[in-house]
Amino acid sequence: MRRKLAAGNWKMNGTRASLGEARAIADAHPDLALDLLLCPPATLLSAAHDLLADTSVLLGAQDCHCENSGAHTGDLSAPMLADVGARAVIVGHSERRENHEETSELVRAKARAAHDAGLMAVICLGESLAQREAANTLDIIAGQLSTSVPDTATGENTVIAYEPIWAIGTGLTASTAQIGEVHDFIRARLERRFGSGVGLSIRLLYGGSVKPANAAEIFAVPNVDGALVGGASLTQADFSPIVQALEASS
Ligand code: PGA
Secondary structure: OOOOEEEEEOOOOOOHHHHHHHHHHHHHOOOOOOEEEEEOOHHHHHHHHHHOOOOOOEEEEOOOEOOOOOOOOOOOEHHHHHHOOOOEEEEOOHHHHHHOOOOHHHHHHHHHHHHHOOOEEEEEEOOOHHHHHOOOHHHHHHHHHHHHOOOOOOOOOEEEEEOOHHHOOOOOOOOHHHHHHHHHHHHHHHHHHHHHHHHHHOEEEEEOOOOOOOHHHHHOOOOOOEEEEOHHHOOHHHHHHHHHHHHHOO
């Protein structure tokens, strides 16, 4: 059975004053039968690592460079993130693909760098509204999936997050039928490529306006192993009910 995963993506939000929320989230869930991952901005990783060392919360970064070191001003490598306590890194988030023109080839190289550094790669995929309206969703997902996921993927080092771009930060959530269709499709593709051992062990997260009010119905969808949560992961008051809904889902 796949262990469920609740992941919070703080994006470009949070200063040291926000670490109290991270601690509150950890303290609200001392004894979890699922994985809890928080991805604050990289500036907070070191302090968050110290603050949460006695908790079961895993820390992740939001991006990494595909090389380990070198002349890349402003970038951070996967070994650097591991060095300050990150256990995971998000790669290929649609905001990176759009704002930084990241291709699926680059996302694969970043995921590979994460694997080599011992980090779990949370690889994001998702279609735009125009692509969905043109009935291209599954083609887009198939292309992003096959190119963005490296051959080194296993159930331990890789998580796939399906995040329809039109649902991120908009308050629009994909319907359970839409989520189920894409998650079943991703699962079948992973099994076909990696075999059922690895293909069935890679966790699939849904992301895009997951809130306390809609979490339970999303977690009831087959092949949804958790969520990647943006806005609602910034406070314990919003994130805890989502974590509880995931724990309560069968
Ligand atoms: P949201 O963001 O929950 O604020 O929609 C999700 C994400 O982008 O990971």
